[in-house]
Amino acid sequence: MKLCVLGSGSQGNSIVVSSGETTLMVDIGFTCKQIVSRMASSGLDPEDVSAVLFTHDHSDHFKGVKTFHKKYPDASLFANGNTADSIASQTGVEDWTIFETAEEFQIGDFSVSPFSISHDAADPVGYFLHDGANSLFIGTDMGVVTFPVKDAFLRADIAILESNHDPELLMMSDRAYSLKQRISGRSGHLANRDAANLFRETNPANLKALFLAHLSSECNRPHLAMEEMLEAIREHNREDINLHVLEQDVPSMIFEF
Numbered sequence: 341m342k343l344c345v346l347g348s349g350s351q352g353n354s355i356v357v358s359s360g361e362t363t364l365m366v367d368i369g370f371t372c373k374q375i376v377s378r379m380a381s382s383g384l385d386p387e388d389v390s391a392v393l394f395t396h397d398h399s400d401h402f403k404g405v406k407t408f409h410k411k412y413p414d415a416s417l418f419a420n421g422n423t424a425d426s427i428a429s430q431t432g433v434e435d436w437t438i439f440e441t442a443e444e445f446q447i448g449d450f451s452v453s454p455f456s457i458s459h460d461a462a463d464p465v466g467y468f469l470h471d472g473a474n475s476l477f478i479g480t481d482m483g484v485v486t487f488p489v490k491d492a493f494l495r496a497d498i499a500i501l502e503s504n505h506d507p508e509l510l511m512m513s514d515r516a517y518s519l520k521q522r523i524s525g526r527s528g529h530l531a532n533r534d535a536a537n538l539f540r541e542t543n544p545a546n547l548k549a550l551f552l553a554h555l556s557s558e559c560n561r562p563h564l565a566m567e568e569m570l571e572a573i574r575e576h577n578r579e580d581i582n583l584h585v586l587e588q589d590v591p592s593m594i595f596e597f
Protein backbone atom coordinates (compact mmCIF):
# COMPACT_ATOMS: atom_id res chain seq x y z
CA MET A 341 0.00 0.00 0.00
CA LYS A 342 1.21 3.49 -0.90
CA LEU A 343 -0.12 6.45 1.02
CA CYS A 344 0.19 10.20 0.48
CA VAL A 345 -1.78 12.79 2.45
CA LEU A 346 -2.05 15.85 0.21
CA GLY A 347 -2.95 18.04 3.19
CA SER A 348 -4.88 17.86 6.47
CA GLY A 349 -6.70 20.51 8.52
CA SER A 350 -9.66 22.89 8.45
CA GLN A 351 -8.37 24.54 5.26
CA GLY A 352 -8.55 21.33 3.24
CA ASN A 353 -8.21 17.55 3.32
CA SER A 354 -7.32 14.92 0.76
CA ILE A 355 -5.69 11.50 0.96
CA VAL A 356 -4.37 9.33 -1.87
CA VAL A 357 -3.96 5.59 -1.27
CA SER A 358 -2.90 3.00 -3.80
CA SER A 359 -2.47 -0.75 -3.99
CA GLY A 360 -0.35 -0.31 -7.11
CA GLU A 361 -3.24 -1.38 -9.35
CA THR A 362 -6.06 0.63 -7.76
CA THR A 363 -5.71 4.24 -6.61
CA LEU A 364 -8.33 5.83 -4.35
CA MET A 365 -8.70 9.38 -3.14
CA VAL A 366 -10.48 10.22 0.11
CA ASP A 367 -12.00 13.74 0.03
CA ILE A 368 -11.23 16.62 -2.34
CA GLY A 369 -10.95 19.44 0.17
CA PHE A 370 -8.68 21.66 -1.90
CA THR A 371 -9.33 23.39 -5.21
CA CYS A 372 -8.73 21.11 -8.18
CA LYS A 373 -5.69 23.21 -9.09
CA GLN A 374 -4.21 22.63 -5.62
CA ILE A 375 -4.99 18.90 -5.77
CA VAL A 376 -3.30 18.56 -9.15
CA SER A 377 -0.23 20.57 -8.14
CA ARG A 378 0.13 18.76 -4.80
CA MET A 379 -0.16 15.41 -6.57
CA ALA A 380 2.39 16.49 -9.18
CA SER A 381 4.86 17.58 -6.49
CA SER A 382 4.59 14.07 -5.05
CA GLY A 383 4.94 12.39 -8.45
CA LEU A 384 1.26 11.31 -8.49
CA ASP A 385 -1.08 11.47 -11.48
CA PRO A 386 -4.78 12.39 -11.04
CA GLU A 387 -5.55 10.25 -14.11
CA ASP A 388 -4.70 7.17 -11.99
CA VAL A 389 -7.51 7.83 -9.48
CA SER A 390 -10.26 5.19 -9.90
CA ALA A 391 -12.61 6.58 -7.28
CA VAL A 392 -13.04 9.35 -4.74
CA LEU A 393 -14.63 8.54 -1.38
CA PHE A 394 -16.18 11.36 0.63
CA THR A 395 -16.27 11.48 4.44
CA HIS A 396 -18.80 14.32 4.84
CA ASP A 397 -20.31 17.47 3.40
CA HIS A 398 -18.08 20.17 4.91
CA SER A 399 -16.26 22.25 2.31
CA ASP A 400 -12.78 21.43 3.67
CA HIS A 401 -13.57 17.90 2.39
CA PHE A 402 -15.22 18.56 -1.00
CA LYS A 403 -14.07 22.02 -2.18
CA GLY A 404 -12.54 20.86 -5.48
CA VAL A 405 -15.07 18.19 -6.47
CA LYS A 406 -16.84 20.05 -9.27
CA THR A 407 -13.75 20.93 -11.30
CA PHE A 408 -11.98 17.67 -10.47
CA HIS A 409 -14.98 15.68 -11.69
CA LYS A 410 -15.12 17.70 -14.91
CA LYS A 411 -11.41 17.17 -15.61
CA TYR A 412 -11.23 13.54 -14.41
CA PRO A 413 -14.68 12.03 -15.07
CA ASP A 414 -13.30 8.46 -14.90
CA ALA A 415 -12.84 8.81 -11.14
CA SER A 416 -16.23 7.74 -9.72
CA LEU A 417 -17.56 9.72 -6.76
CA PHE A 418 -18.66 7.62 -3.76
CA ALA A 419 -20.67 8.77 -0.74
CA ASN A 420 -23.66 7.75 1.33
CA GLY A 421 -27.03 9.18 0.25
CA ASN A 422 -27.26 12.11 2.67
CA THR A 423 -23.69 13.24 2.06
CA ALA A 424 -24.10 12.99 -1.73
CA ASP A 425 -27.37 14.96 -1.59
CA SER A 426 -25.81 17.70 0.49
CA ILE A 427 -22.65 18.03 -1.65
CA ALA A 428 -24.83 17.91 -4.79
CA SER A 429 -26.98 20.78 -3.52
CA GLN A 430 -23.86 22.85 -2.70
CA THR A 431 -21.90 22.13 -5.90
CA GLY A 432 -24.36 20.94 -8.57
CA VAL A 433 -22.40 17.68 -8.95
CA GLU A 434 -25.04 14.96 -9.51
CA ASP A 435 -23.01 11.98 -10.64
CA TRP A 436 -22.73 9.79 -7.51
CA THR A 437 -22.29 6.16 -6.59
CA ILE A 438 -24.20 5.71 -3.35
CA PHE A 439 -23.17 3.28 -0.60
CA GLU A 440 -24.76 2.35 2.71
CA THR A 441 -22.81 3.29 5.82
CA ALA A 442 -21.52 0.16 7.62
CA GLU A 443 -21.83 -2.03 4.52
CA GLU A 444 -18.59 -3.24 2.95
CA PHE A 445 -18.04 -2.92 -0.79
CA GLN A 446 -15.18 -3.42 -3.24
CA ILE A 447 -13.39 -0.96 -5.54
CA GLY A 448 -10.67 -2.74 -7.53
CA ASP A 449 -8.16 -4.17 -5.04
CA PHE A 450 -9.72 -2.36 -2.07
CA SER A 451 -12.44 -3.49 0.26
CA VAL A 452 -14.07 -0.35 1.65
CA SER A 453 -15.90 -0.27 5.00
CA PRO A 454 -17.45 3.08 5.86
CA PHE A 455 -18.31 3.55 9.53
CA SER A 456 -20.48 6.18 11.22
CA ILE A 457 -18.85 9.01 13.19
CA SER A 458 -20.20 11.76 15.46
CA HIS A 459 -19.90 15.13 13.69
CA ASP A 460 -22.20 18.03 12.77
CA ALA A 461 -22.66 16.98 9.13
CA ALA A 462 -25.40 15.23 7.11
CA ASP A 463 -24.18 11.63 7.61
CA PRO A 464 -20.41 11.65 8.30
CA VAL A 465 -18.23 8.54 8.01
CA GLY A 466 -14.73 7.30 8.57
CA TYR A 467 -13.22 4.55 6.41
CA PHE A 468 -11.52 1.22 6.94
CA LEU A 469 -9.75 0.25 3.71
CA HIS A 470 -7.97 -3.03 2.94
CA ASP A 471 -5.93 -3.67 -0.20
CA GLY A 472 -5.32 -7.37 0.47
CA ALA A 473 -1.99 -6.71 2.19
CA ASN A 474 -2.54 -3.78 4.56
CA SER A 475 -5.46 -2.06 6.25
CA LEU A 476 -5.88 1.67 6.68
CA PHE A 477 -8.10 3.46 9.21
CA ILE A 478 -9.20 7.01 8.36
CA GLY A 479 -11.01 8.82 11.18
CA THR A 480 -11.13 12.61 11.41
CA ASP A 481 -13.83 15.19 12.17
CA MET A 482 -15.50 13.53 15.14
CA GLY A 483 -16.51 14.90 18.50
CA VAL A 484 -16.34 11.63 20.40
CA VAL A 485 -14.96 8.13 19.86
CA THR A 486 -17.82 5.69 19.38
CA PHE A 487 -17.82 1.88 19.13
CA PRO A 488 -17.52 1.71 15.30
CA VAL A 489 -14.45 3.98 15.51
CA LYS A 490 -12.80 1.81 18.17
CA ASP A 491 -13.63 -1.36 16.29
CA ALA A 492 -12.06 -0.12 13.05
CA PHE A 493 -9.02 1.43 14.75
CA LEU A 494 -8.34 -1.79 16.65
CA ARG A 495 -7.96 -3.73 13.36
CA ALA A 496 -5.78 -1.20 11.51
CA ASP A 497 -2.22 -1.65 10.31
CA ILE A 498 -1.99 2.04 9.47
CA ALA A 499 -4.14 4.81 10.95
CA ILE A 500 -4.92 8.42 10.12
CA LEU A 501 -6.52 9.78 13.30
CA GLU A 502 -7.75 13.23 14.20
CA SER A 503 -5.84 15.07 16.94
CA ASN A 504 -7.53 18.43 16.48
CA HIS A 505 -6.97 20.65 19.47
CA ASP A 506 -5.51 21.27 22.86
CA PRO A 507 -8.43 22.22 25.17
CA GLU A 508 -6.42 24.95 26.93
CA LEU A 509 -5.38 26.60 23.67
CA LEU A 510 -8.99 26.33 22.48
CA MET A 511 -10.26 28.00 25.65
CA MET A 512 -7.66 30.78 25.47
CA SER A 513 -8.26 31.43 21.74
CA ASP A 514 -10.33 34.44 20.71
CA ARG A 515 -12.90 32.23 18.98
CA ALA A 516 -16.57 32.87 19.68
CA TYR A 517 -18.10 30.99 22.60
CA SER A 518 -20.44 29.13 20.24
CA LEU A 519 -17.55 27.95 18.05
CA LYS A 520 -15.59 26.76 21.09
CA GLN A 521 -18.65 24.81 22.17
CA ARG A 522 -19.06 23.35 18.69
CA ILE A 523 -15.43 22.23 18.37
CA SER A 524 -15.27 20.62 21.81
CA GLY A 525 -18.79 19.14 21.71
CA ARG A 526 -19.97 15.64 20.80
CA SER A 527 -20.31 16.58 17.13
CA GLY A 528 -17.10 18.57 16.89
CA HIS A 529 -13.45 17.48 16.80
CA LEU A 530 -11.22 15.17 18.86
CA ALA A 531 -8.83 16.76 21.33
CA ASN A 532 -5.24 15.50 21.57
CA ARG A 533 -6.11 13.61 24.75
CA ASP A 534 -9.13 11.95 23.08
CA ALA A 535 -6.90 10.62 20.29
CA ALA A 536 -4.31 9.38 22.80
CA ASN A 537 -7.05 7.72 24.87
CA LEU A 538 -8.30 5.82 21.83
CA PHE A 539 -4.82 4.32 21.51
CA ARG A 540 -4.62 3.72 25.29
CA GLU A 541 -7.90 1.81 25.32
CA THR A 542 -7.38 -0.27 22.19
CA ASN A 543 -3.58 -0.70 21.76
CA PRO A 544 -4.06 -2.11 18.20
CA ALA A 545 -1.81 -5.14 17.88
CA ASN A 546 -0.93 -4.69 14.19
CA LEU A 547 -0.55 -0.91 14.10
CA LYS A 548 2.77 0.09 12.54
CA ALA A 549 2.17 3.71 11.51
CA LEU A 550 0.00 6.40 13.06
CA PHE A 551 -0.66 9.77 11.43
CA LEU A 552 -2.11 12.58 13.55
CA ALA A 553 -4.50 14.56 11.39
CA HIS A 554 -6.71 17.66 11.14
CA LEU A 555 -4.65 19.67 13.67
CA SER A 556 -6.11 23.11 14.38
CA SER A 557 -3.65 25.81 13.32
CA GLU A 558 -4.76 28.15 16.10
CA CYS A 559 -5.69 25.75 18.89
CA ASN A 560 -2.98 23.10 18.60
CA ARG A 561 0.77 22.64 18.16
CA PRO A 562 2.36 19.62 16.47
CA HIS A 563 4.60 18.95 19.50
CA LEU A 564 1.59 18.94 21.86
CA ALA A 565 -0.31 16.40 19.72
CA MET A 566 2.86 14.30 19.38
CA GLU A 567 3.70 14.34 23.12
CA GLU A 568 0.17 13.39 24.12
CA MET A 569 0.16 10.38 21.77
CA LEU A 570 3.75 9.37 22.62
CA GLU A 571 2.77 9.12 26.27
CA ALA A 572 0.04 6.61 25.39
CA ILE A 573 2.36 4.71 23.03
CA ARG A 574 5.04 4.43 25.74
CA GLU A 575 2.53 3.15 28.31
CA HIS A 576 2.05 0.13 26.04
CA ASN A 577 5.76 -0.16 25.10
CA ARG A 578 4.84 0.39 21.46
CA GLU A 579 7.70 2.69 20.44
CA ASP A 580 7.99 0.54 17.28
CA ILE A 581 5.02 2.50 15.85
CA ASN A 582 5.97 5.24 13.38
CA LEU A 583 4.26 8.41 14.56
CA HIS A 584 3.80 11.39 12.22
CA VAL A 585 1.96 14.70 12.33
CA LEU A 586 0.24 15.65 9.07
CA GLU A 587 0.48 19.17 7.72
CA GLN A 588 -2.01 21.57 6.16
CA ASP A 589 0.21 23.38 3.67
CA VAL A 590 2.35 20.63 2.18
CA PRO A 591 1.73 17.02 1.16
CA SER A 592 3.29 14.25 3.21
CA MET A 593 5.98 12.10 1.65
CA ILE A 594 4.77 8.93 -0.02
CA PHE A 595 4.74 6.16 2.56
CA GLU A 596 5.05 2.56 1.37
CA PHE A 597 3.89 -0.36 3.48
Ligand SMILES: [Zn+2]
Nearest residue numbers: 350398400481
Ligand atom coordinates in the same frame (compact mmCIF):
# COMPACT_ATOMS: atom_id res chain seq x y z
ZN1 LIG B 1 -12.72 18.89 8.38
Ligand SMILES: [Zn+2]
Nearest residue numbers: 396398459481
Ligand atom coordinates in the same frame (compact mmCIF):
# COMPACT_ATOMS: atom_id res chain seq x y z
ZN1 LIG C 1 -16.12 18.56 9.27
